[in-house]
Amino acid sequence: MLEPTRRLRPAPVAPAPAVPGGLAERGAAPRSTLGLPPGSIPGQPGPPSDERGRVAAVGSSPDEFEQPSSARVYDYLLGGAAHGAIDRQLGDELTAARHDVVALVRENRAFLRRAVRFLLAAGIDQFLDLGSGVPTMGNVHEVIARSRAGARVAYTDIDSIAAMHGQQLLAALPTATYTAVDVTDVEAVLSAPGVAGLLDLRRPVGVLAFSVLQHVPGDAAGLVASYLSHVVPGSALALSHYTTDDPGATDRIERLTARYAHSDPRARTRAEVADVLAGVDLVEPGITWAGEWRPEAGRPPGPDDARGHWAAVGFLR
Ligand SMILES: C[S@@+](CC[C@H](N)C(=O)[O-])C[C@H]1O[C@@H](n2cnc3c(N)ncnc32)[C@H](O)[C@@H]1O
Incomplete structure (x- = not known):
């Protein structure tokens, strides 16, 4: 387990450009x-x-x-x-x-933005983001900053470099924190000062798990159930998960991603992803390809073959 950390106060660095428009x-x-x-x-x-x-x-x-x-x-x-x-x-x-890898990660990040906007509109104003990555390029704090004053996000990730970057980027933002912690250690995540000090678990929380659980080889359904056991009814789960269900997926991707630090990649099938989502009532359209989850009106559809992530949003009964 990595120890939770507080925000660093180093010299500012230029943040990476943000989307949309980035x-x-x-x-x-x-x-x-x-x-x-x-x-x-x-x-x-x-x-x-x-x-x-x-x-x-x-x-x-x-x-x-x-x-x-x-x-x-x-x-x-x-x-x-x-x-x-x-x-x-x-x-x-x-x-x-895999020629569509860039399209696939963009579709996943675009799903993140639509899901967070949807949850904000549904009244969720605090988010626990698991496996956040580098919090730029249209990430959660950028979406909530445009939508709702006072909404907050606690980012978490096992990657200390992403965490350092995040801590610097967010240092001046009172509504966002970034903690370096392993998502599989639920107690460590929830007790980290950046999480416990920012989120009020007595009120509904949006638990976000975008493209992270494929890095968790064990019981992902049990892990998510454990997070959901710590939040109140009315909380939400938004999730995307890499899969090899799509014929475009190749073994080569899995062999390459096995080189990642902190990871033992495990693509899951739609049925396995449905098990992970079993604790929530899914909103329409249920489990879809990330690019097909409530696409924005007038937005041209993504490439037909950018089908790398199953995606869904649901609420805790
Ligand atoms: C594909 S990126 C997804 C980033 C972001 N959630 C998104 O969808 O745009 C996967 C992230 O999961 C993180 N990750 C992998 N294993 C993890 C673990 N055990 N605990 C926390 N984060 C983890 C990686 O460091 C990486 O930042």
Whole structure:
């Protein structure tokens, strides 16, 4: 288990551009900006830390740069700025193995935005985001900032580099935190200062698990049930999950993603994803491909073959 951390107060870094209208949605080819905190790169001065050196507590070490990470590869594919050469290399290999990988991650992130907007409209104003990745490129705090004053989000991720980037990016925002923690350790997640200090679990919470549970090889249904047991009726679950149900999926993707740090990828079938969602009442249209979940009116449909994630939203009875 990684120890929960508080926000760092290092020197500000330029945030990555945000969507909509950012690189990802415009389809610009991102290349080689390394938006990581100063000192995050082996050979450079040590990472920023607060007075108690909490960077060490999130587990960052030069080793983390020797393996690609899902958070950083995903950031690269979305057009973000928080990745390194090793992440770009794997991102390029993934794109070569499956031509629609970029479309697929964009569809997933677009589903995230639609699901969060839907939940805000339904009255949910606090979110626990599990496996958040780098919180840029149209992520939850950007959506809620446009929709509802005072809504809040507690981001969490096992990736300490994503967490450092997030902590710097969100340092001035009182309605968002970022905690480095393993999603499989429910108690650690819920008791982390960034979560317990921000969210009021006596009121409904939106539990968000976008494209993360495929990195959890064990009992994902049991894990989600455990989170749901800690939130009150009226809370919601929004989830997307990578699958190999689509004929476009190739074994090569699974072999490549096995190189991620902190991960033992496990694609699940629609039936397995339905088990994970068993504790909530799904809203229409139930479980669909991410790009087909309540698409925005007038938006051109995504590529037919960008069918990598099952997606659904439901409410706790
Ligand atoms: C594909 S990214 C998804 C990012 C974001 N949720 C989204 O959908 O846009 C998967 C994220 O899950 C995180 N992750 C993988 N295993 C995890 C674990 N055991 N605990 C917490 N986060 C984890 C990765 O570090 C990565 O940031």
